[in-house]
Amino acid sequence: xxxxxFVQQMINGxxxxxxxxLIAIGYTLxxxxxxxxxxxxxxxxxxxxxxxYLAQNAGVPFExxxxxxxxxxxxxxxxxxxxAYKPLRNAPKISLLITAIGISFFLENLFNVLFGGVPRxxxxxxxxxxxxxxxxxxxxxxxxxIPVVTLILLFIILxxxxxxxxxxxxRSLAFDIPTVKLMxxxxxxxxxxxxxxxxxxxxxxxxxxxxxxxSIDPLMGVIVGLxxxxxAVLGGIGSVAGAVIGGFILGFTEIVVVAFMPDLGGYKDAxxxxxxxxxxxxxxTGIMGQDLDRSRF
Amino acid sequence: MIxxxxxxxxxxxxxxxxxxxxxxxxxxxxxGLIGPNGAGKTTLFNIVTxxxxxxxxxxxxxxxxxxxxxxxEIVLKGIAxxxxxxxxxxxxxxxxxxxxxxxxxxxYTYIESIFRLPxxxxxxxxxxxxxxxxxxxxxxxxLADTNSSSLSYGNQRKVEIARALATNPRLLLLDEPAAGMxxxxxxxxxxxxxxxKTEFGLTILLIEHDMKxxxxxxxxxxxxxxxxxxxxGKPSDAIVDEKVVAAYLGDFEHx
Numbered sequence: 001x002x003x004x005x006f007v008q009q010m011i012n013g014x015x016x017x018x019x020x021x022l023i024a025i026g027y028t029l030x031x032x033x034x035x036x037x038x039x040x041x042x043x044x045x046x047x048x049x050x051x052x053y054l055a056q057n058a059g060v061p062f063e064x065x066x067x068x069x070x071x072x073x074x075x076x077x078x079x080x081x082x083x084a085y086k087p088l089r090n091a092p093k094i095s096l097l098i099t100a101i102g103i104s105f106f107l108e109n110l111f112n113v114l115f116g117g118v119p120r121x122x123x124x125x126x127x128x129x130x131x132x133x134x135x136x137x138x139x140x141x142x143x144x145x146i147p148v149v150t151l152i153l154l155f156i157i158l159x160x161x162x163x164x165x166x167x168x169x170x171r172s173l174a175f176d177i178p179t180v181k182l183m184x185x186x187x188x189x190x191x192x193x194x195x196x197x198x199x200x201x202x203x204x205x206x207x208x209x210x211x212x213x214x215s216i217d218p219l220m221g222v223i224v225g226l227x228x229x230x231x232a233v234l235g236g237i238g239s240v241a242g243a244v245i246g247g248f249i250l251g252f253t254e255i256v257v258v259a260f261m262p263d264l265g266g267y268k269d270a271x272x273x274x275x276x277x278x279x280x281x282x283x284x285t286g287i288m289g290q291d292l293d294r295s296r297f
Numbered sequence: 298m299i300x301x302x303x304x305x306x307x308x309x310x311x312x313x314x315x316x317x318x319x320x321x322x323x324x325x326x327x328x329g330l331i332g333p334n335g336a337g338k339t340t341l342f343n344i345v346t347x348x349x350x351x352x353x354x355x356x357x358x359x360x361x362x363x364x365x366x367x368x369x370e371i372v373l374k375g376i377a378x379x380x381x382x383x384x385x386x387x388x389x390x391x392x393x394x395x396x397x398x399x400x401x402x403x404x405y406t407y408i409e410s411i412f413r414l415p416x417x418x419x420x421x422x423x424x425x426x427x428x429x430x431x432x433x434x435x436x437x438x439x440l441a442d443t444n445s446s447s448l449s450y451g452n453q454r455k456v457e458i459a460r461a462l463a464t465n466p467r468l469l470l471l472d473e474p475a476a477g478m479x480x481x482x483x484x485x486x487x488x489x490x491x492x493x494k495t496e497f498g499l500t501i502l503l504i505e506h507d508m509k510x511x512x513x514x515x516x517x518x519x520x521x522x523x524x525x526x527x528x529x530g531k532p533s534d535a536i537v538d539e540k541v542v543a544a545y546l547g548d549f550e551h552x
Binding site: 156159160163164165166168169171172175176178179180181182183184185186187193 | 346348367368369370372373377378380384386387389393396397398399400401403405407410411417421424460461463464
């Protein structure tokens, strides 16, 4: 294999990894505050991609469609929390988990009923789909743009979590919700903020996914969501840095399998999960994870 | 009266934890709440802070009824508390623990944070400065960047009180502040509590078992036994009161 193919595949790996990382952050943030694996998160990503598609179909320019998609995903995330999870704050965690699976089925089937299950072509503006040729490396512009946008968003998230009063409230919620209330903080609003941030990132991830594999369908969130979840667990669920690292590891694993072992290409998803199992065998808390009672942002 | 409790009754299922309690705390007072374990002292704190809703009766703080007000709103009205078993935000630094208490005093919005507008920075700077002032009063300013879970027990108590103070309370509820402390730590803490009381213009309601501490600190005490009020008055009178002695040591005549 020559060097340019290698570089090209590495760029693809970074791009795919960024996409997983964006979605994994939502899993990890919600887990951090509610100890809930939000299985509906992958479907919120789908909602984001779908709204971007529908808005574009209605004649809205791509950039505005992206903003609408982010808002729609945030609203969906906040509503799932308000309607489904909030009444269960004091219920056993398993009830929450089952509810999350229920919400996931609901969203998938709602979009199936409303728009049908046939995959639809997702169109993106030319400046995103353009192919760059440089010294034998051939990559679409998107694979460059995706990691850059991811980095910017990651920077904003870490800034919010570590340097603002909202981030501090989010981190403290991971320990003790009643005590946070005794600091005069409305815990429900902070939890809402967590869902909003996670869903916004998922929408961006979903649009990237739709642009890269230019098609969307109501079940697109299932496997991507599952892999992003695997990424979050791999990196140590509850840790934002871990989610990002996990996302990149998973992205690279997939690309490496497809690029360097083409015969096994069909098994790329299996490899991702084998990798997850291997890491968890040796480090059950994931790469960046610590014991459950600590904050891991 | 800054805090008034009228006919408070609290029942958990068939158990009456507090039975028709009436008392008031004057502004500027240090008021002690004592009694054997299970007498209902912490339950009373939980009612005042809105964690429990009393079965009967009313709580009036600063001429305002607190029934139905949520815990986080009660804090904003000026009541802060600490816990018997320390509940700091572990693995966050001492300074961060105190800064959380300043959440509502930092006047900036999400938007101002994300776009890094000056108001974010000026407010963060302001509350950090105020937090450091509080930590200095407790003599733990040098520990600001230390992880709160690696502090000594005595210092963790101080951080918890500092965090409560950060919410800018008028009434401070302390649940066994001296528990688990050695005599010199206890003395150090009493001095600090007296100091912050004057400097911040606080009223303090505290639960404590250490009678020396209570005697030294409190203007007035209320003794509870099985949810009933058995004595209210000066601490020095409480320790010689027959009923109080009986509640603590057992009633020999009727044993």
